[in-house]
Amino acid sequence: MILQIALRELRSLFLSPLAWIILGVIQAIMAWKFLGFIDYFFTIQADLIKIKDAPGVTDLVIAPLFDFSKVLLLIICPLITMRLLSEEKQSGSIKLLLSSPVSMTEIVLGKYLGALLFFIIVILITGIMPLSLLSSADLDMGKFASGMLGQFLTIAAFTALGLYMSAVSSQPVNAAAGTFGLLILFSIINIAGNATTEGNNFFNYISITHHSIQMLRGIVNTADIAYFILFSIGFILLSIRQLDSQRMQS
Amino acid sequence: MSALIQAHHLYKSYRDTHAVIDVSIELQQGEILGLLGPNGAGKSSCLQMLCGVLAPSAGEILINGADLLDKPNQAKRNIGYLPDKPPLYPELTVNEYLNYAANLRRVKKSQIKNLREQAIQHCGLEDHSTRLIGNLSKGYQQRVGIAQAIIHQPDIIILDEPTVGLDPIQLAEIRQLILKLGKQHGIILSTHILPEVQAVCSRVQMIHQGKSVFNKTIQDLKQNHKIRLQLQRNIDLESIKQLPGVDTAKQTADNTFLLCGEQLHNSLAGISQHCVENSWGLIELSPIDNTLEQIFLNLTSGEDAHHNEQAS
Helix, strand or coil: CHHHHHHHHHHHHHHCHHHHHHHHHHHHHHHHHHHHHHHHHHHHHHHHHHCCCCCCHHHHHHHHHHHHHHHHHHHHHHHHHCHHHHHHHHHCCHHHHHCCCCCHHHHHHHHHHHHHHHHHHHHHHHHHHHHHHHHCCCCCHHHHHHHHHHHHHHHHHHHHHHHHHHHHCCCHHHHHHHHHHHHHHHHHCHHHHHHCCCCHHHHHHHCHHHHHHHHHCCCCCHHHHHHHHHHHHHHHHHHHHHHHHHHHHC | CCCCEEEEEEEEEECCEEEEEEEEEEECCCCEEEEECCCCCCHHHHHHHHCCCCCCCEEEEEECCEECCCCHHHHHCCEEEECCCCCCCCCCEHHHHHHHHHHHCCCCHHHHHHHHHHHHHHCCCHHHCCCEHHHCCHHHHHHHHHHHHHCCCCCEEEEECCCCCCCHHHHHHHHHHHHHHHHHCEEEEEECCHHHHHHHCCEEEEEECCEEEEEEEHHHHHHCCEEEEEECCCCCHHHHHCCCCCCEEEEEECCEEEEECCCHHHCHHHHHHHHHHCCCCEEEEEECCCCHHHHHHHHHCCCCHHHHHHHC
């Protein structure tokens, strides 16, 4: 049942121009950026040879590309997740779900999975691009895989947050604004962690950036993975609770 | 056999306002219950509670014997619900949408196609099954809404104002459809169109300001005949009761009586003749209109509802 709801969500996404526009725009921007990083790599390649244990093409092209991709994901995430629940509430189609023999958990998980599947497509097609270097360069596949994992975990967390904002608000635009604000907050909150000496561990710990940056360097830490999983599960649970309480009140 | 729906003492409050106050609804197999009431009376809230979209503030709902709050999945399987605004996805085609609805209602994969064709045929959507829902006219969207409510052949069909926005031909077709469905299923429909209730429903329940104020079968309504009789002379009640066709009679004012009887409408001539022959001084002999409209207006015109219920 979760899969049915997810596939319907994905199908509706691809029936609207929004999904195609996002895929196209992301691909174009990423390609441009990719080209820029490769260009930069060529200009400093000569100097790199002189350095012992110099960073390779994975560190100088793929890692910054993935880092940049997170900024794009942060921008497109609210556009996709804002509709998930608030649009259904607005149009009244959520009554079909609520009057069907489907639990609130299944509804929320179905919606979450639907959006997540779309983002998996996004990170896969942007991930294919650096793989084209395989024909002419030695890529560190371990670092590449850990970078992709980082992308996936990041967007999984973004989506959960977006879903929750969509559950809270009855209008998609409000959900988008809220998601956008919170995502930026979670991304930059570690600046406070770096600035102050006291309590910087806490700010670092709740920051998305702090946990995703390690994976770009090829370090997969269970604490980081746990952070993303807990973040996602937390907001999914909050969404379920939110919908349940709306059923009681509204 | 137990009732399809047994909802007892439902309450629903939104912050300070009480939308539904102590409403009980029962529905039997093969019955079409019309839920009547002015706008904002609490009809939609009642229906939403019955199909699990809203949780009641207090009360108990049994669907086919299964408690809607304890075993929601088992209970909801037997319900098909059309909200006041059909819950459609405009970007899907009619077929895709109905498949999705059938899946949500946990119809077996092998049966989906068959049931979908049946629902499409029932609702007269054969020529539109591959069109996008967003491109259909309002009337056809309404039909798609009805199709999703009946696709899993539920025991109970709940329709919230199903005939809004339909042209007269479609209106007649949908009424036929409801009558046809009503033979095998139990149906609750809410409306504020009175002729519709008289045309299709077997029982009427009226809701006013969140309270249930009237609950009678259409059969009862039709048989409930009353006559007001006013005379010049002072005649005692016993003689009045002897008049042809009178079952009960009571004095409402000086020389004015209210006569009740099932065969009263056939006895008007006999009564007037009796009055004239005995020189009672007949002033007025008028059947009291007991149409649904009269009752509806009486009950909702702001007077004490219980008083009216007794009078009617």
